[in-house]
Amino acid sequence: MPQTTRITPFQQRVYAACRRIPRGRVSTYRWLGEAVGCKSARAIGQALKRNPFAPEVPCHRVVRSDRSLGGFSGQTSGGEVRRKREMLRAEGVRFGPNDRVEESALIRLAGPQ
């Protein structure tokens, strides 16, 4: 059983960066990592997966580098991911062919370096 209540310093940094993604736009696991000084996009996914502040911390606005949706609510495919797409669409994010976020929706957050 994971300690779902414990928020690590790393998670705080990731959530703080995630909060800067405006409505109707999305960023990527990789860019979020750059904004926080972490070279592992997977580690970012780990933190977002344990996000207890959704949707206040908009973890649904983070997608893969190739602009495909990526995971949501602990799943990499299926109904949860489908809802992620719907939430984004409701916020005004446009989608191109085969569930790819439109390029114009991407936002690269400012970070260190």
Next chain:
DNA sequence: ATGATGATTGGGG
């Protein structure tokens, strides 16, 4: 401390 596990990524076949 050591090993396994991911909401990843870029590269290769």
Next chain:
DNA sequence: CCCCAATCATCAT
């Protein structure tokens, strides 16, 4: 499509 190595916070031993 599939497989692999690199990456690193977390979790289980």
